[in-house]
Amino acid sequence: MSSLAALKEILNKVARLNQAAAVLDWDQQCYMPPGGAEARAEQSAVLGRLHHDLFTSDEVGTLLEKSRAELNGAGLDSDDVALIRVTQREFDRETKVPGDLVAEFARTTSLAHETWVKARKANDFESFRPTLEKVVDLCRQVAEHRGYEDNIYDALLDEFEPGMKSAEVDKIFGDLRPLLVEMVKHIQESAVKADGSIMTRSYPIDKQREICNDVVKLVGYEFENGRQDEAAHPFCTNFSNKDVRITTRFDEHYLPGSIFASLHEAGHAMYEQGSPDKYEGTPLAGGVSLGFHESQSRMWENQVGRSKEFINFYFPRLQKTFPDALGNVSAEEFRRAANRVEPSLIRVEADEVTYGLHIMLRYELEKMMLEGKVDFKQLPDLWNSKMEEYLGVTPDTDANGVLQDVHWSSGILGYFPTYQLGNLISAQLWEKMNQDMSDIPEQMSRGEFGAILQWLRENVHQYGSKYMPKDLIVKATGKPLSSDAYNAYIESKYSEIYSL
């Protein structure tokens, strides 16, 4: 057997172990009874250790080297060359950080999470501060072990958005921020107001469930290769490209919370359902980065789901399903409510325009923390003044400010920018798709989404994780990632809605 074949055999085992672990996690979030938590932690830990031992063995290191030699001469477009590159990246990431540090990181963030929960509840940042400093210090150590060229932030960002540098993020966000800030101001000054109260009427949950299944099926999510359940936090997970599951949640008095979450997760899911069979059981299977993944979810949620055309097509069905709540509402009123812009304190409740500013704030702060450029005592003030500057609102409490997100307490730094990168990628893909097919609005008006999905399959999904994100965006759109398309999309959409 060739070294490459031997490597693939191990990688297949590793992939299956990961898939099994994902089933356990799905079950935990959807169906596990409370009593099951303790044993589940042990089961997951055992699978995690087996995965780690199997994947980081010397054997894998040697097989990687030998496979590379075997492939000498194979073109850059070869799947196998990509496989070795992607596997080597993951292998390095898992082996470069010493076991002791990994263990300390796990212990510390586990405790940090509890500390954060209490601090947020008590609205007491100071009680969380020493823990946060410790976590950031550990992140810094991890980053040093992984290594980086320009900025320490890059070592962490790279895990979530392979190849992306903070210098590039600085540039892209820097271009976009003033435009968004200005847009928010104009919208707030506009005489046009959307009636958000439409969305908070009574929407029976069993009917929401029907609609959520209906709407994701309509856009192309395959139920024979997936299912939709209920969970506290909507998510998408997959155990192969033929078992890709999504969840949503229901609030009787907030319709967008379920429908748009379903479309969002279906966007993630269709990316995974479109991953080619030939990559199954290898690191090339599935979405290439968090940014690209988010581009798919946001596109189906926003460019499709909140579009005039989609809503005009789908609203009659909603009206029929919720006659009490929507009987006297027009599709246009519904669209305006679904696209209402309102600066708020909480990221997860933010609209399409303000969301990016929440992200930029976090990105800037976590970069400063990692670079050692911030006095942690000043963090709440820094947060609040940026909120004022970017969004024109000031948190009433630290619980609604610097303490609101779970990420830092979990040791997840370098993740936030991918949310907004996803928005930018979605806009750039959408722009190109509309150049390639001039009648997308008409298709959506007729309730047809097959050509949109087909375009994504051909230009994004079929490549799995084969290409680096920065190469994939060029391959798909002909140019590197920038904020241009996103800015044009926001400008055009909200100028119309708010008569700017």
Place this chain on the structure above:
Amino acid sequence: MSSLAALKEILNKVARLNQAAAVLDWDQQCYMPPGGAEARAEQSAVLGRLHHDLFTSDEVGTLLEKSRAELNGAGLDSDDVALIRVTQREFDRETKVPGDLVAEFARTTSLAHETWVKARKANDFESFRPTLEKVVDLCRQVAEHRGYEDNIYDALLDEFEPGMKSAEVDKIFGDLRPLLVEMVKHIQESAVKADGSIMTRSYPIDKQREICNDVVKLVGYEFENGRQDEAAHPFCTNFSNKDVRITTRFDEHYLPGSIFASLHEAGHAMYEQGSPDKYEGTPLAGGVSLGFHESQSRMWENQVGRSKEFINFYFPRLQKTFPDALGNVSAEEFRRAANRVEPSLIRVEADEVTYGLHIMLRYELEKMMLEGKVDFKQLPDLWNSKMEEYLGVTPDTDANGVLQDVHWSSGILGYFPTYQLGNLISAQLWEKMNQDMSDIPEQMSRGEFGAILQWLRENVHQYGSKYMPKDLIVKATGKPLSSDAYNAYIESKYSEIYSL
């Protein structure tokens, strides 16, 4: 670290892997979309191989030996001594059979299953016969590798009912068979007839679901440590003693199919929920044998669920839930319908009296097959003549005869007797429990089941798999297993119902 401690660490890993595999299996039977099957097979295979490699390593063999030396002097009542004994049994079973034979067995039974499905559909035993001969031959080889003292059948039976010998089964079944055959005849000759049609009226499925959750909660199944779902075949599985799940199935026109299946599976589940925390992550956790497990499920299904007292207590609730179907039915009529005896061709539809005869027939045939005492061509005739002799009915087709069960095609020989052993154990436990507490009927009349469960916890559940079944039955009831209690139970119950 002592060898025992090192062994326990490995056993904990093995147990967690098994639990993870059980989660995957539960998901497959309850929720997995059709597309997920292929990857699920790979995931399960990887977990299975890891389990096997981990558990059958030379290290475990050595640690077992050293642990036994460390424990020299510990009493027979020591948990650790029991742990070594049980682990050694499983280790031997998994290591004694050569890998090639295991692989051939897996391949053959996988194909045999398909062949059986087709043969049953085509009602063509001859097309299945060569495959069955091959499977039995492989079972024989496995049995020879495992080793046995008296009868080759014992080597297979031992996997499901540790320590049980076919000579003992012969004796117990031999005592019981004529009594059951006679009882069936008397019942058929009785002027008393039960109206089974009550059970096939329309019972809305959502209401059945409510009742099934209600009834298992009533008898003591803990939902905070479990849940009930729907599956094609009712089963119980567990991923710890705090996550024990059951399933049932619904047929709008057959009420007992869901309610009594729920009680049956809840009986299995309460056994597992009663397994002590100290055994978690070791081979001592959970039920000791299939026979003992079946004793728990059958007791809650039959001695409790089909009792006059339980039905008198619970029937008003059923009547209120299903007013259309049960409005004009009395509790007594319902009880008679729930205990109706009617010889039939199909085991899984058999009542409490005839069920054992179905089992005995299978046991006798599979023993003859293993011993080489049967010409496989004669198997259908042999089956049919035994059906006539024991139950007074003759299969119209082989599909409804010798081809009806999945077990043989799956290579599962030695399993059938445990169904009936479970019935016998349940009766013997029930008899002793009623001697210890004279007011059990009154408790059930009041809808109180806590003392029954408590008795089972104390006398059976708390021991997990620590004692051999044959010792546990003596410990719990003061005497070895016999058919006496079961015979008395059947005699008394059905003499009353059928005025014999």
